[in-house]
Amino acid sequence: MPTAAPALTLAPSPEIPRRVPIALDARSYDILIGRGLLDDPASYEGLPRSALAAIVSNTTVAPLYAERLAAQLQGRHRRIETVVLPDGEDHKDWATMNRIFDALLAAQGDRKTVIYALGGGVVGDMSGFAAACYMRGVPFVQVPTTLLAQVDSSVGGKTAVNHPLGKNMIGAFYQPLRVLADLATLDTLPDREIRAGLAEVIKYGPIADADFFDWIERNLDALLARDPAALAHAVQRSCEIKAWVVSQDERESGLRAILNYGHTFGHAIEAGLGFGVWLHGEAVGCGMVLAAELSARLGLLDAGAAARIVRLIERAGLPVIAPVLGGAEDWLAHMRVDKKAEGGEIRFVLIDGLGRACMRPAPDALVTEVIAARSDPAVDAAARAAQPA
Template sequence: MTAPSTLSNAVAPASADAARVRRVPIALEDRSYDIHIGNGLLEDAASWSGLPKARCALIVSNDTVAPLYLETVAARLRPHYAQVLSVVLPDGEAYKGWDAIERIASTLLEAAADRKTVLFALGGGVIGDMTGFAAAIYMRGVPFVQIPTTLLAQVDSSVGGKTAINHALGKNMLGAFYQPLRVLADLDTLKTLPDRELSAGLAEVIKYGPIADAAFLDWLEAHMDALRARDPAALAHAVQRSCEIKAWVVGQDERESGLRAILNFGHTFGHAIETGLGYGEWLHGEAVGCGMVMASDLSVRLGLMPAAFLDRMRTLIERAGLPVTAPAGIGVERFMALMRVDKKAEDGEIRFVLIESLGRAVMRSAPDALVAEVIRQHSA
């Protein structure tokens, strides 16, 4: 399972302003849409043109992002919609559940919003997932737009149509595949991102190297310091390259029946950390970063990769400011039990995304005893 060697040439300039706005297309069987990447997109009237006509629009955000960008987005939408509503939810993974969906639905119903209503997800991955899920189920489906304001959301969760909420027994276990109309990734929003959130986003950037593009992994090693320093050119390239890879994968396998599973490198271990600790204790990207170290170790122990690969990944993930050791409080038995309810598990057998060569990932199971060794090795 790998992206083609020509992927680096998959995106060509789409318009005269391509130097400022980079567009990455996602081509699906029934329709396509663009990921817009650039600076100043929220202020640019062109970002909001061509959306469906409707009476009502609803912006969903959280109490961290809303004070920064909600009014800017609302002002751009008012010329297009007679009624621009907003829902501001508490910030954090701990609130990614039914209560938030109920608030979104109640706001829509109280406003007598019809099925042409357009939802706008203004925030990070949690807001994007919840808004997309609400859009998927309100009146059996209304259109929505992703406006990701975190690095993690720009390079991963806003792209590809996965929407979900959490359950106490498992992360993202309740959801739907539901594609947005477009994705607006304004790189200026990364200027207000806390350092911890930036590092969390880098985890999802890093994963694209070992699963699909060895040259990108080399580039990340050479530019990690620039990325953490928020160098504009480095961030723009990282976001574009990540989106190119994800767009290609999603275009081949929209509903994760095969190839798309490679995007979950590190996530089986990572989701267990998030659920075991309680949602919000670790950021998603922090758990994925640690999970990639564990998945790299498992790749080595199964004889797929040389030992140097584990050292390389651990070093890069540490340089990104991410944890490489899981908390001891979860315990091996609990860890294993949580991974058995992972969406990739089959008949109770845990399946992992592993690396068999740089740029190529595979889905594999592993003996429980070996997995337990990995957990012990990488737990505090």
């Protein structure tokens, strides 16, 4: 299957805000990218009006941005409810989802109620899933406030909650009406969140755009320093690639699976350590290292290219040594419940030369060799010791 993204200019777009369309069979929508979108009335033009709007956020983001979003919605909705969820991947579960449903029912939300997802990937995933389920489907808008959400999780309509046995195993494909990626919200992110978001930026190079990979290598220091022009281009190009993939395969029947590069290993790390111990982007970054090593051992990727991937991930401040978890069998057990597995056979997104991805199984023995070569029990101990008591 073709996996190289169409050639698009690497020059910054002159359009402000930058607009990336997603063209789907049933409906298309725009990703708007720029600084100040949250406070710009034009960002909301064309969105539906309703009796009720629900802003779903979390304890970290709501104090920063919920009132500002509500101020822009005042003229569009008669009532605005703000639902504040606990922050963190460990709260991405049914109990937290029910807080959204409880608020919607208490406010007598109807089928025209609009949900605004204000936050990172956890808020976006749960808000979208709630929107897909409530009254069998109400409209929602993504307002991502983390780099990871702006370049990945807010785009494409994947929504879900976690199960103790696997990440994002319960969910739905449900597209937003619009994505508003206000780059100014990245100013308040901790450095750790910026690095975690860069994992999802980096992945687009190996899977679809070797030129973009080169650009990230040259501009990584600027991205880490939050240079506005560099961040704007990284978000735009990431969204262009994801929009191109999603427009061809909305429900992940084939091509879209390449967007999960590093995620089979990464999700195993998250589930094995406990959700929230490592950030999603940290686990994916390490997962990309393991997948690059596996690609090289299978003869798909030359050693030099694999080393470039590992070096870039390490420069971004992401982990390149994995935890041991409970050993090889625990790793394999977690990966067998990955959504790309078929009949218990683990299928990996692998790199077939920089800029191209493929999906295929690999022998368990080879997978365990890669894990053993790239894991250290000290990582497990350090990760858990860093968690609050």
